[in-house]
Amino acid sequence: MMKNTNLPSGTRDEFGIEAEVKETIQNKLFKTFRQRGFRKLTTPVLEYSDVFKPLSAEDYRPYQLLDDQGEPLVLRPDLTLPVARVMSTTGIELPVKWYYGGDVFRVKKQLSGSYNQLTQAGIEIVGYKGLKADWECLEVALSGCKSMGIENVTIELSHAKFVDTLIEQLELPDPTKDSLKQALFAKDLSKYSQLSQPLSDTQFGRFLGEWPWLFGNFDTVMAVVETLPEIDGLQSIITSLKSTAAFINQLFPEANVTLDLSIPSPQSYYTGMAFRGFTDKSAGYLFSGGRYDDLLTNFQNVKTSAVGVAFDVDALVERTSLPDDQPGALIFFTSDQWQQAEETLAKVPNSTLCLTDSFESAQRLAASSNSRLIDLTKSR
Numbered sequence: 001m002m003k004n005t006n007l008p009s010g011t012r013d014e015f016g017i018e019a020e021v022k023e024t025i026q027n028k029l030f031k032t033f034r035q036r037g038f039r040k041l042t043t044p045v046l047e048y049s050d051v052f053k054p055l056s057a058e059d060y061r062p063y064q065l066l067d068d069q070g071e072p073l074v075l076r077p078d079l080t081l082p083v084a085r086v087m088s089t090t091g092i093e094l095p096v097k098w099y100y101g102g103d104v105f106r107v108k109k110q111l112s113g114s115y116n117q118l119t120q121a122g123i124e125i126v127g128y129k130g131l132k133a134d135w136e137c138l139e140v141a142l143s144g145c146k147s148m149g150i151e152n153v154t155i156e157l158s159h160a161k162f163v164d165t166l167i168e169q170l171e172l173p174d175p176t177k178d179s180l181k182q183a184l185f186a187k188d189l190s191k192y193s194q195l196s197q198p199l200s201d202t203q204f205g206r207f208l209g210e211w212p213w214l215f216g217n218f219d220t221v222m223a224v225v226e227t228l229p230e231i232d233g234l235q236s237i238i239t240s241l242k243s244t245a246a247f248i249n250q251l252f253p254e255a256n257v258t259l260d261l262s263i264p265s266p267q268s269y270y271t272g273m274a275f276r277g278f279t280d281k282s283a284g285y286l287f288s289g290g291r292y293d294d295l296l297t298n299f300q301n302v303k304t305s306a307v308g309v310a311f312d313v314d315a316l317v318e319r320t321s322l323p324d325d326q327p328g329a330l331i332f333f334t335s336d337q338w339q340q341a342e343e344t345l346a347k348v349p350n351s352t353l354c355l356t357d358s359f360e361s362a363q364r365l366a367a368s369s370n371s372r373l374i375d376l377t378k379s380r
């Protein structure tokens with residue numbers, strides 16, 4: 001049978017200007033990471049599937065294969081969990097700040113139009129409990145976008161603990177609480193109102209009525225949250241979100257801060273604040289990150305605080321205007337003139353060696369690439 005020359009669904013080849021812009025963007029990000037004191041960490045593309053247990057299986061269905069012992073392996077669907085694995089198996093001293101870049105693989109639904117292989121570049125800050133580490137992630141993310149000329153970034157803040165903290169307080173049987181949460185996430189409004197109806201006359205009534213729409217402008221959403229009675233754990237969530245919004249407004253006044261308290265956490269392993277950056281409504285996110293203080297407990301028995309953020313490098317490439325091809329010069333020479341050709345190459349900006357043997361082919365190539373032809377064979 002003929003070998004299949006098609007690409008597996010959801011993959012692509014990248015070439016030319018676009019591939020080069022992608023490389024430039026990655027290098028620029030890596031340079032910033034290094035300047036801010038992050039060290040490089042590279043992990044393999046293949047890992048044991050157990051590493052990714054904390055991921056929600058629906059959103060991150062991995063490509064699976066077996067090693068020669070029959071152990072299940074996957075192509076990594078995420079780059080944060082391998083960092084947690086490294087931290088739990090190597091005894092590297094804390095605190096530590098890592099940066100990385102590479103591809104992640106996620107099996108998406110057929111014909112969903114999205115790629116199954118994505119390039120990320122990100123940082124993980126391990127061993128700091130306080131908000132300063134979260135803010136360093138936001139600073140890196142927002143200044144990264146700025147340095148690429150990406151303006152009008154909307155930062156969507158959320159908090160992994162908000163929904164559970166609130167639902168826990170409601171006087172409902174546990175299975176109902178669960179269904180209410182699912183209805184909220186699925187924006188199944190008829191189910192949601194039916195389940196929350198018995199509480200409409202309680203102190204949560206007003207809030208419950210607005211909860212499915214609890215996203216958008218930061219201050220507007222916060223005003224609704226502040227109608228809530230005092231609840232264990234709620235105040236610290238509110239304080240961290242408010243001070244973070246104030247931080248962003250102060251350092252990046254041009255950014256637009258929104259808050260969404262009606263969605264599931266962007267990653268099942270987040271335990272605190274999470275944030276995503278967008279430029280326009282329709283497109284996917286530019287960066288996504290959050291705090292995950294329990295992750296390392298999946299690998300070892302001590303809790304370690306960590307927070308990180310990853311750029312979707314392909315999304316950055318999409319929003320970068322590609323440079324025009326500069327007309328260049330082609331140096332035509334005979335093979336015994338190589339040294340002279342090198343000298344010309346060094347002197348003439350934007351020139352390249354012409355590798356054709358005949359002058360006619362050189363002329364054709366110059367014409368088709370809109371280049372000036374420098375003929376060294378004339379000067380012999």
Ligand SMILES: N[C@@H](Cc1c[nH]c[nH+]1)C(=O)O
Nearest residue numbers: 080288289290308309310
């Ligand atoms: N790994 C996350 C991003 C992240 C990095 N660090 C923390 N979160 C993602 O792919 O969405």
